[in-house]
Amino acid sequence: MSKQYTLMDHLQGQGITRRGFLKFCSITATMLALPPSLIPQIAKALESAKRPSVIWLSFQECTGCTESITRSHAPTIESLIFDFISLDYHHTLQAASGHAAEAAREQAMKDNEDQYILVVDGSIPTGNPGFSTIAGIDNKQMLIDTAKHAAAIVAVGTCATYGGLPHADPNPTNAVAVSDIIKDKPIINVPGCPPIPIVMTGVLAHFLTFGTIPDLDDLGRPKMFYGNSIHDRCYRRPFYEKGLFAETFDDEGAKAGWCLFKLGCKGPTTYNACATAKWNEGTSFPIEAGAPCIGCSQPDFWDNGGFYNALSQPTISIGETAAAAIAAGAVASVAASAIHKSAKAKAAKKHHTVTTDDME
Ligand code: FSX
Numbered sequence: 205m206s207k208q209y210t211l212m213d214h215l216q217g218q219g220i221t222r223r224g225f226l227k228f229c230s231i232t233a234t235m236l237a238l239p240p241s242l243i244p245q246i247a248k249a250l251e252s253a254k255r256p257s258v259i260w261l262s263f264q265e266c267t268g269c270t271e272s273i274t275r276s277h278a279p280t281i282e283s284l285i286f287d288f289i290s291l292d293y294h295h296t297l298q299a300a301s302g303h304a305a306e307a308a309r310e311q312a313m314k315d316n317e318d319q320y321i322l323v324v325d326g327s328i329p330t331g332n333p334g335f336s337t338i339a340g341i342d343n344k345q346m347l348i349d350t351a352k353h354a355a356a357i358v359a360v361g362t363c364a365t366y367g368g369l370p371h372a373d374p375n376p377t378n379a380v381a382v383s384d385i386i387k388d389k390p391i392i393n394v395p396g397c398p399p400i401p402i403v404m405t406g407v408l409a410h411f412l413t414f415g416t417i418p419d420l421d422d423l424g425r426p427k428m429f430y431g432n433s434i435h436d437r438c439y440r441r442p443f444y445e446k447g448l449f450a451e452t453f454d455d456e457g458a459k460a461g462w463c464l465f466k467l468g469c470k471g472p473t474t475y476n477a478c479a480t481a482k483w484n485e486g487t488s489f490p491i492e493a494g495a496p497c498i499g500c501s502q503p504d505f506w507d508n509g510g511f512y513n514a515l516s517q518p519t520i521s522i523g524e525t526a527a528a529a530i531a532a533g534a535v536a537s538v539a540a541s542a543i544h545k546s547a548k549a550k551a552a553k554k555h556h557t558v559t560t561d562d563m564e
Pocket of ligand 1: 264265266267268269270325326327360361362363364368369396397398399
């Protein structure tokens, strides 16, 4: 039986102060789009929350999702909370192996029937049961068996939510998402390749706080994290509106931090919290590092053209103003290109200029 101690007991044991805990509650309230007046309620619910049983199954994936949740140079409250909920079964992280590991999964299912949370990362091959097995059990069967008495399922990563990389053309294993197989359980999709750690912990914090799953969009994603596009919250958006676009990765526009739309940024059609939550404990996110968003939290992003190919324009997700700005931007960028032609010519003598064509 799982040890029944509270989240606050656990955090205090890890040296987390009450101030630090309340800070996490405050961040969680913000992430869940809840008013500050609910912070005491969140704190009360979380600090007295009992340790829930979590079973984590990994199927066809690269382990990036687990790396995302566990890789931090210092333990964060998010990682401690994830540690707190603990994992009765996790292929990568558990100490047990072989029959002992499978016995732990079966015991956790029995002890916490209809109460445990099932987390799944990776897609499920359906072309042949032998394509991927664990302890002699094929992935599809293990998912069906383990989902049967789960309270809810969290599909973590784009592989589990939409098929991801294994599902990419030509999809040799006939990989499918969790929701393609399980139809009778609440499923929370947390896409991203990998997902942002605080988004994963935020979903679990919501479940611990309210005992319910959060509001989901039509792709099964929690609206509080996936309700806005990257473009909606991007700090480079003003450049987009003004029609100022980087044309190459080392031109003057790129150096000045202009919009990366023409370098293939999928921010306008991608829904995720990267631009607000950011990565590495809020340090940065790809666009801030000068790399276009590749749209990794959207279905079939691997097959939606090259990462460095610009979206066709205008897209349905871009408003009229922005669409007009793209048209204006096309003109403006020609002008900008001319203005910087001389500078680029000088730069070209010193550097190899990387263009979108180089990336094909
Ligand atoms: Fe997929 Fe996750 Fe990408 Fe990798 O588990 S979402 S390939 S980061 O590892 O499933």
